Structure formats: structure tokens, C-alpha cells
Amino acid sequence: MECPICGSDNITVLKSKETSSKSKHINDYLLRCNECEHVFKDRVTQRNPISCRLIVSENENSKKTSIKLYPDEVLKCGEVLLADDGQVKVNSIETKEGRRDSALVSDIKTIWATSLEIPARIGLSIDFGGKVKSYKLDLNRDFEINTNDIIRIEDYTLKVHIIKTGSKKLSTGSARADVIKRVYTKPIDLKTYDYNLTDNIVQINFKDDYY
Known part of the structure; x- marks a missing residue:
């Protein structure tokens, strides 16, 4: 004023x-x-705030809830909101005209978000020269993986070759677990390694598409 x-x-x-x-x-x-x-x-x-439909993804599970937001505010994908069960990151916004990267709250039908209160779940693939073994791992969201890292998984020592995020594939550099979709590795003959992720395994598969 x-x-x-x-x-x-x-x-x-x-x-x-x-x-x-x-x-x-x-x-x-x-x-x-x-x-x-x-x-x-x-x-x-x-x-006054209005109630918006909110669908929160927790890895393979989704939960329907609601959140109160001011109708004249603009909501954007990537923003972090405080819901009843903690912080969530907005992934997608649905309006009457379809999915949008941003929208006026009064125009929103559904907000799709990911919970930031649980570990990040990533995929990890081992290339055995045609045969692929695939894992799902739960990691701290700020855990960082670098290309060329040496990882221990079960009885395998692995070298990271490619990191796939939601928007790109990295052959050099690093990424946090909360943006990683999959890590591609190959076995190497070494006894030393940077870190062991065996305790982080939540699922193992023997068939997967490599790259």
C-alpha cells in the first residue's frame, strides 16, 4: 500500500x-x-482458496486427494506444493482444454504430482552382451550418480555408461536420483567400487529393452 x-x-x-x-x-x-x-x-x-483435485504418485501407486489453492494464482509444472501428506512436485496440469504446462488455478480440473516424501525409485540395467538384467532401486532423492561411477550390485561390479533422466540421456556428467529414470551399466572385473547399492534393491527382472 x-x-x-x-x-x-x-x-x-x-x-x-x-x-x-x-x-x-x-x-x-x-x-x-x-x-x-x-x-x-x-x-x-x-x-478464497478453492479445492483442487490432486493425484499424487508414490512410485507404482497413486492416491487421490485434494489441495486448496487461490483461484487467481498461476500454477506451473515443476512447482512444489505442500499437500496433506507433505511436499509434492507438480508433473502435469489438466484443464478443460487438456494438459498444460501452466494454468490459472480456477481453470484446473486435476493436478498430477509426485510425492517428495518417499525415496526416488530408479531403474538400473546391466548389459551382459545381449542379455540384460534389470533392477529397481529406492534411493535418497538427493543421491547423485555420475557416469563412470563404479557400483556394486549383488555379486556384480559395474561401470555406469549412460544415465537417462526424464528429458535426456547423459554419457558424461551426473544426475540426482529424483530426476533419474534409468542407469545403464556394464560389468567389469574389479574388486573395488565407489558404493554398494545392493540394500537398495526392491525388484529384479531378467528381461528389459536396453536403451
């Missing part, structure tokens, strides 16, 4: 009054400018 006479924001609230309806919240103020002593009124109107 600014003084309409001198433009200063050095304001003292003399009186305030709140009124609410089903759709909005109104604050009426009597104010005094501390610079020029001008006394004036101002009103701040805010629409």
Missing part, C-alpha cells in the same frame, strides 16, 4: 475491518502516511 499523495509506503494502520463471503475475503483499512501525514482508506480483496 502506498500513499496516494506522496507515494510513500511508510504507512501506519489506524483501523482495520475484515469481512468474508463464500468467494472472497475483504480487508478495509484506515491508514496514515508517516511522511506527509495524509489519512486515507484502502481495500484489499482476496478470493
Whole structure:
């Protein structure tokens, strides 16, 4: 709030009054400018939060719930929201016109999100020269994997060759577990390794498409 006479924001609230309806919240103020002593009124109107349908993914499971958001705000994919069960990351936004990367909250039908309160689940594949063994691993979301890392899985020592994220494949560099989709590895004849992920295994498969 600014003084309409001198433009200063050095304001003292003399009186305030709140009124609410089903759709909005109104604050009426009597104010005094501390610079020029001008006394004036101002009103701040805010629409009340509305309930939005929220579907939260927890690895293979999904949970339907709802979240209250202000209708005049713009929601974007990638934003983090605080839901009833903790933080979630927005993956997709559905409106009457279809999926969007961003939308006004009042136009949203469904928000699709991923829980940030559980470990990240990634895939890891071992290439045995045509035959592939595949794992699903649960890792801390901020755990970082680098290309050329040496990993121990069960009785295998592996070298990371490619890291696949949701948007690209990395042949150099690193990525956090919360963005990794799959790590591609090959067995090597070494006894030493950077870290052991055997305790992080949640599923093993013997058939998978490599790359």
C-alpha cells in the first residue's frame, strides 16, 4: 500500500475491518502516511482458496486427494506444493482444454504430482552382451550418480555408461536420483567400487529393452 499523495509506503494502520463471503475475503483499512501525514482508506480483496483435485504418485501407486489453492494464482509444472501428506512436485496440469504446462488455478480440473516424501525409485540395467538384467532401486532423492561411477550390485561390479533422466540421456556428467529414470551399466572385473547399492534393491527382472 502506498500513499496516494506522496507515494510513500511508510504507512501506519489506524483501523482495520475484515469481512468474508463464500468467494472472497475483504480487508478495509484506515491508514496514515508517516511522511506527509495524509489519512486515507484502502481495500484489499482476496478470493478464497478453492479445492483442487490432486493425484499424487508414490512410485507404482497413486492416491487421490485434494489441495486448496487461490483461484487467481498461476500454477506451473515443476512447482512444489505442500499437500496433506507433505511436499509434492507438480508433473502435469489438466484443464478443460487438456494438459498444460501452466494454468490459472480456477481453470484446473486435476493436478498430477509426485510425492517428495518417499525415496526416488530408479531403474538400473546391466548389459551382459545381449542379455540384460534389470533392477529397481529406492534411493535418497538427493543421491547423485555420475557416469563412470563404479557400483556394486549383488555379486556384480559395474561401470555406469549412460544415465537417462526424464528429458535426456547423459554419457558424461551426473544426475540426482529424483530426476533419474534409468542407469545403464556394464560389468567389469574389479574388486573395488565407489558404493554398494545392493540394500537398495526392491525388484529384479531378467528381461528389459536396453536403451
